Amino acid sequence: MAAKSDAVYARIYRVTKEIPAGKVATYGQIARIAGASTPRMVGYAMAGAGSKDVPWWRVVNAQGMISPRNNPFSELQQRDLLEHEGITFKSNDRISLKDYGWDGPELPWLKENGLI
DNA sequence: AGGTTGACAAAGG
DNA sequence: GCCTTTGCCAACC
Numbered sequence: 001m002a003a004k005s006d007a008v009y010a011r012i013y014r015v016t017k018e019i020p021a022g023k024v025a026t027y028g029q030i031a032r033i034a035g036a037s038t039p040r041m042v043g044y045a046m047a048g049a050g051s052k053d054v055p056w057w058r059v060v061n062a063q064g065m066i067s068p069r070n071n072p073f074s075e076l077q078q079r080d081l082l083e084h085e086g087i088t089f090k091s092n093d094r095i096s097l098k099d100y101g102w103d104g105p106e107l108p109w110l111k112e113n114g115l116i
Numbered sequence: 117a118g119g120t121t122g123a124c125a126a127a128g129g
Numbered sequence: 130g131c132c133t134t135t136g137c138c139a140a141c142c
Contacts, residue, residue, distance in 0.1 A: 026125090027123075027124055027125085028124065028125060028126095031124085038124075038125090039124040039125060040122065040123090040124050040125090041124090042123085042124080043122070043123040043124060044122070044123080045123095046123055047122090047123060056123085059123080060123090061123080061124065061125080062124075062125060062126085063125095066123085067123040067124075068123075069122090069123040070122090070123085071123090074123080075123085078123090
């Protein structure tokens with residue numbers, strides 16, 4: 001029997017999969033859309049997303065930066081993947097959310113997935 | 117059962 | 130604009 005939090009994780013992954021290539025979303029944004037209690041939970045979910053079919057690399061923090069974690073290699077990998085999708089980093093290692101920020105899923109999608 | 121940790125974020129200095 | 134503090138809450142000792 002799955003815990004309640006499993007449903008939240010499932011929604012987080014489902015929403016993350018909606019981020020199109022060449023765009024990025026923030027942890028807070030995903031949390032809001034997926035109904036997570038706090039952005040921290042999204043980061044926690046991303047830590048386990050590697051083995052799943054989820055584009056975890058399209059999630060960055062509110063400052064448009066790759067969030068530091070215990071595995072530095074993962075950070076480099078994330079930057080590499082993003083650059084391969086055409087996303088450019090500014091000299092201060094930041095992404096312009098204004099240019100590459102995701103607008104969020106369409107309304108019909110939200111309804112179909114019970115997020116409204 | 118209780119304290120610590122963390123892939124965040126907003127507010128304050 | 131950078132650094133620190135504070136709120137956050139499930140996961141993990």
